[in-house]
Amino acid sequence: MNRITIAEAAATVHGERSPLHDFLSPDSIAIIGASADPTKRGYKAMVGLIKGHYAGAIYPVHPKLAEVLGVRAYPSLDALPGPVDLALICTPAATVPGILEECGRKGVKGAIVLASGFKETGEEGARLERAVLEAARAGGVRVIGPNTSGMFNLHKKVNLLDLANVKAGDIGFISQSGNMLLSLVLEAEHNGHVGFSTYVGPGNQTDIGFNDYLRYLGEDPRTRVATLYVEGFRDGRRFLRVARETTLKKPVVVYKSGATEEGRKAASSHTGALAGSYAMTVDLLRQMGVSVVEDSDEILPVAEGLALLQQARGKRVAVVSDGGGQATIASDRLAEAGLTLAPLSEETRRRLAEILLPQASLVNPVDVAGSSDANPALLADCLRIVAEDENVDSVFLVGMFGGYYTRFAENLLGGEMRGAEAMIELARATDKPLVIYSLYAPVKPPALRRLHEAGLPVYASIEHAVRVLAALGERGIHLATRGQSEPAAAPEPDAAVLAAFTAAGEQGRDLFEYEARALLRAHGVAVAEERVARGADELAGIAAHFGEQALAMKVVSRDILHKSDAGGVKLGLRGEAELRTAYDAILSSCRAYAPQADIEGVLLTPMARKGVEIIIGVSRDPIFGPVLMFGLGGIFVEVLEDVAFRSIPLSRHDARSMVDQIKARRILDGVRGQVPVDTEALVDLLLKVSGIVSAYPQIAELDLNPVMAYEDGYAVVDARVIVDAGEEGKS
Structure with a gap:
């Protein structure tokens, strides 16, 4: 199986260590607003630390209590006997700026602000949020939130959410939805083999944004896959840069809900109207090597699959199935996901024929057609044969493996366990991912539990398994093509073009079309020649220049953006007479359309042939x-x-x-x-x-x-x- 080393995972993205390590892996924590009331977050955070056996210093801060849950409390940050890496602020929004000033004096490295009531509530809240940021920056304190669900670092035994039954693992998760975290934690508990490294709720991202958290997860040696639930990016361009670098080291999974409308509202061109969309966001993330999941129930399966298997060489999948119907469904889903059924070689089909019944299908998908009913371990032999085919990038087992002893006879349990061990051995010996779908996965029979314990992903949904295969293939192709993915250098600006921009700026207008065409031409774009007629007396010379070529005539005006709507376009013109007639018609129509428009003239260029x-x-x-x-x-x-x-x-x-x-x-x-x-x-x-x-x-x-x-x-x-x-x- 593909494994990244701890050294590779720990390699920093930007050449220097993220400052978030100083407080997301804290050796001392102050709970400001610690409470003896079980309904309060200041109580739950204390419980999470104590029950989780946090080994660092815990400092409850409360002006009146002497202790909280048996831990000595202090009236203020100034009274604490030691340094503080992380402060959890559990007090109302109005108190936060003052508390952050205290944090600055104490040298606190990071603070989590749980309270809501900031910019999400209106202008008054926005002013308070600005005060929070000012106080934090003045004191050198980094802020998580406000309006955050909190954080945990399970390998450090920091569980400030007091979540039960959540195990330490290698999936890092950043989520703007606390309920999404709870959903994944419950799903992981049912899975039984998935655990988390660090979780943070970024909240309003007043200080720390998604790009900062992704950089941290990229450097964290305990995180094998960075997973994000995103409602909105604060600095998308910076996030793309960090994502581009992080995906070189480990997989990044993003579920993006909604889409920004700012670009759509501000746009005046066709391009702008389509930009700002969800589709645009997805394309940009995938450009950087991010695995984008489009359904929320895919988040954990894809994160688990990438954490375990990392990548495939490509998108050619070999399917081995013990049922024709599910093989057909798998083939449909693979095609829909942009994957292909690998063409099996003659040698592979010959080897399969030697161990399968005559009625078996030897083309991909391979349907064993009852060959494994009395010997489920035979499936492992089939997987090994197809995995050795050079045309295959990944292997997909589909069917009822794990349930043979239940469906047919109890004495088949031994054969299933032998088959599971053979599959584990195969996975360790090959760099081709092995993904398993079994209809018995929900009941977790012994053979499937063994596969899962050994680090092979097992799914109860064909769709989830296929999405994992797609993510593995996409990641492998992205990594393989990174050598071709260095952005091209920008050309040197052209002096005449710069002069055109200066003139447009001074006149408060956009480039005229002839200036736009000159810009393109100056940098090697194939653009047909054009002429601008600023008066009817210039048409004769232009007609003579172009001869019998059919011409297009378009109005040139800073005030008319949509030329066709104004009657400012005439096509297929030949000769001086047609040019004069079209010229008069364009000027008449445009002056009627926009009486105050400043019309510079008309642009003429040869008609393009059909394409x-x-x-x-x-x-x-x-x-x-x-x-x-x-x-x-x-x-x-x-x-x-x-x-x-x-x-x-x-x-x-x-x-x-x-x-x-x-x-x-x-x-x-x-x-x-x-x-x-x-x-x-x-x-x-x-x-x-x-x-x-x-x-x-x-x-x-x-x-x-x-x-x-x-x-x-x-x-x-x-x-x-x-x-x-x-x-x-x-x-």
Whole structure:
């Protein structure tokens, strides 16, 4: 089985140790607001520490009590006889700023603020929260919360939640929902083999955010998989950077509920309207190697599977089953999850035929068809044979293993136990993950208990098992392609383009289309030539220049963003006469549409030949920063929203994966006799756009819509660049 070493797990993400270790693994704890009332958190925290046999110093702080649960109490932090690593503040919200000032004087390293009543309640609460942060920073105290459920570190025997029947293990969990923690703890208790290292409820993330907690879990030698339940990121871009580095060392699992709407509300372009979505967040997390689960009941199964098995080489799965129906279900779920049934070699099928009955199916999925009814250990032999096939990345046992002695005869228990030992031996000898689904898993028969105790994941749901296989394959591919995942360097800004941004800023406008096209052209993007006519007298020369080419004419105006709505676009024009007629019509329509509009003229460019419509866009998400979108145009983006997102800057692997991700990918490959488009040219275009946005922070949004994709390249038909009003040079 794939195991990371303690040294690998302990390796720091940023080259220096996270300060969170100083108080998430504390040697001394002050309970401020310790209580003798069993209904109070100050009581429960004391009970959790005492019952859990915490070996560090416990300091109950209460102005009137002499002791709490037999532990000497102190009237204030100043009265404590020793240093304090962690303070648990159990008092009302209004008292917190003053208490944090005391913590600063005492040299407390970290404080957990349980109270609610801060920014989540309105402006008055927000002012109080700002006071909390000011007091903490003045005293050098890091703050968990406020409005948090608390924390535990079970290997340190710190259980400030007084949770019963929760065992120490290797899953680190950060959750904005206390109920989600309780759900996973109960699920782990039923599982019987899953334990936790550290839990923290980040609360309002006033000081410490998800990126800080992830960094800590990435460095923690007791954590083999970092698991997060996220409602909202405070600094998404920083989180992505930490996630990118952490996933090199250990798996990261995220369940993201909801989605930010800020980008959608602020957006004025098509790209911006699609950004800020849940789909965007998921794409960005997966870009960094995070395993995203979309159903809450998948969190613990996937975390357990990744903790135990770490990764697979790829997505080719061999299924061994003792029932055709469940083999079919497994095949369906595997396909839906983006996994493939590994094509078994002739040698593998020959070896299977030697040990199975004639009616057995020797293609993947392998159905033993009764061959194991009298000898369940035979399944282990089948697993070993398929695991030795070079076409196989992971192995999936599906059926009723563990229940043969119940279903058929008690004397089969020995055969099942021998089969379990053989499976354990196989798992230790191969780097190919072995995942087990058994319909008897809920009753935990001896053979399945033995597998689980030995570190093999056993699931009662085909869907959960498949999701684990998908996560293992995705992680293995991500790690294998990291060498191709270094972001491309940004180009040097072009002087003429910078001058255009300066002019746009001084005039309080966005780039005109001809300026946007010049920006693209300056950095190697294939853009057809254009001419701008600022008066009708220029049309004759333009008509002569383009000859018989069909032209598109579009209004150029800082005040007309949606040209088609204003009647500002005419297509398929040839010759001076048609240009003059179209020019007059555009000016008339646009002046009627926006009488006060400042019309600079019209832009003329050759019509692009028919191809596959593509949309490429960039928006600056308020949480994640610059994000690039790619998809097919037309109905695919308007109705189906079949698009892919990546955080800028992109690597070549990122760009290629965007093209591969969209559901309509087959259209690019050519369907019904159509010629495939040049996808490498599209990859190159995505990289150039990523570089342009990296080079020019003045760009708030960028839309290339449509881009026509051809078998021999592409053509950018329309380009739009919205200037960031906050950037230097914008008036």
